[in-house]
Amino acid sequence: MSERIINFSAGPAVLPEPVLSQAREDLWSLDGTGIGVMEHSHRGKAFLAVYEKTVALCRELASIPDNYKVLFLQGGASSQFFTIPMNFLAQDKTADYLITGSWSKKAIAEAKSFGTAHTASSSADKNFNYIPKEIKYSDTQTYVHFTSNNTIFGTEYASEPENPAGSFLVCDASSDIFSRPLDISKYGIVYAGAQKNLGPSGVTLVIIRDDLIEQGASDIPTMLQYRTHAENDSMFNTPPTFGIYIMGQVFSWIKDQGGLSAIQKLNQRKANKLYGYLDSSKLFQGTAEVDSRSMMNVTFVTGNEDLDKKFISEATAAGLDGLKGHRSVGGMRASIYNAFPEAGIDKLVEFMTAFEKSNG
Numbered sequence: 618m619s620e621r622i623i624n625f626s627a628g629p630a631v632l633p634e635p636v637l638s639q640a641r642e643d644l645w646s647l648d649g650t651g652i653g654v655m656e657h658s659h660r661g662k663a664f665l666a667v668y669e670k671t672v673a674l675c676r677e678l679a680s681i682p683d684n685y686k687v688l689f690l691q692g693g694a695s696s697q698f699f700t701i702p703m704n705f706l707a708q709d710k711t712a713d714y715l716i717t718g719s720w721s722k723k724a725i726a727e728a729k730s731f732g733t734a735h736t737a738s739s740s741a742d743k744n745f746n747y748i749p750k751e752i753k754y755s756d757t758q759t760y761v762h763f764t765s766n767n768t769i770f771g772t773e774y775a776s777e778p779e780n781p782a783g784s785f786l787v788c789d790a791s792s793d794i795f796s797r798p799l800d801i802s803k804y805g806i807v808y809a810g811a812q813k814n815l816g817p818s819g820v821t822l823v824i825i826r827d828d829l830i831e832q833g834a835s836d837i838p839t840m841l842q843y844r845t846h847a848e849n850d851s852m853f854n855t856p857p858t859f860g861i862y863i864m865g866q867v868f869s870w871i872k873d874q875g876g877l878s879a880i881q882k883l884n885q886r887k888a889n890k891l892y893g894y895l896d897s898s899k900l901f902q903g904t905a906e907v908d909s910r911s912m913m914n915v916t917f918v919t920g921n922e923d924l925d926k927k928f929i930s931e932a933t934a935a936g937l938d939g940l941k942g943h944r945s946v947g948g949m950r951a952s953i954y955n956a957f958p959e960a961g962i963d964k965l966v967e968f969m970t971a972f973e974k975s976n977g
């Protein structure tokens with residue numbers, strides 16, 4: 618078996634090693650059934666046990682209140698960008714969007730084809746390198762949408778924004794879900810594509826309050842109504858069974874790490890090591906404002922594009938993969954999600970220190 622290397626990919630991203638080893642066995646035969654996890658009927662006993670375990674662990678980890686449903690949908694986080702306004706934004710209504718990067722821009726663009734989408738705050742003036750403190754809400758009676766972690770720009774909300782009375786809070790938490798505790802009762806909907814912190818691409822976790830499921834539009838396609846999936850335990854049609862299975866294994870791994878508070882401490886320690894080095898470096902600088910820094914995606918530059926390129930190619934050759942920043946920011950990005958090992962950060966810092974010495 619060939620060695621694994623250090624994977625800083627922004628998504629799909631590194632998964633916990635114990636999850637991968639277990640999956641290798643379960644692909645062949647799940648729980649001694651003689652049938653692999655991908656080959657079981659979603660209506661059969663073996664897969665139903667997987668589904669139930671995944672839901673139960675999800676609820677336990679995030680202390681999800683009883684009046685919320687946990688759904689496993691398809692179409693990625695990007696499909697939630699239009700499904701949410703399609704369900705909750707009538708033509709004569711307004712929703713508020715907090716614009717902190719490419720993903721929130723994509724989300725508001727979809728909302729505009731359903732009703733009025735108001736930009737209540739934006740950090741576009743500084744190429745999204747900060748989380749705006751000032752929010753100017755409309756008189757929305759629908760929802761406020763925000764992106765808790767900006768995967769591309771390396772910024773993250775320290776806590777959830779307060780939404781006006783009469784509205785509900787919607788969060789795209791694709792790249793920081795379950796990296797720290799979150800108070801679900803403050804939200805109407807939390808959604809996340811799985812491929813950063815929860816599992817493989819192809820499954821989207823949606824946590825949604827019961828009254829919203831009831832309120833959602835009913836004159837839209839059946840598959841796009843939350844009630845359809847809520848009433849059928851995400852099995853109105855064939856759900857993404859393998860994704861649900863891996864998510865369950867990842868939840869179980871998070872629980873073994875001590876749950877969300879323990880994972881948060883570990884993530885803080887990992888991120889602090891890297892930011893600490895960046896703050897002391899004379900060659901590298903972080904691109905995000907200090908109070909807006911993401912614990913999941915650390916973006917940095919040397920200030921010289923040629924040197925950035927040299928760094929990325931030498932790092933790749935040294936087995937530090939996936940450090941190239943997104944084209945809209947340039948430079949470098951180290952994605953260090955829950956499953957990213959602390960030893961990988963130590964290797965990166967060591968490599969950067971040596972690079973700085975020979976290129977500084």
Ligand SMILES: *Cc1c(COP(=O)(O)O)cnc(C)c1O
Nearest residue numbers: 693694695720768789791792810
């Ligand atoms: C990756 C990402 C998305 C897009 O997810 P898909 O599942 O590919 O649609 C949306 N929002 C955020 C914050 C992301 O990081």
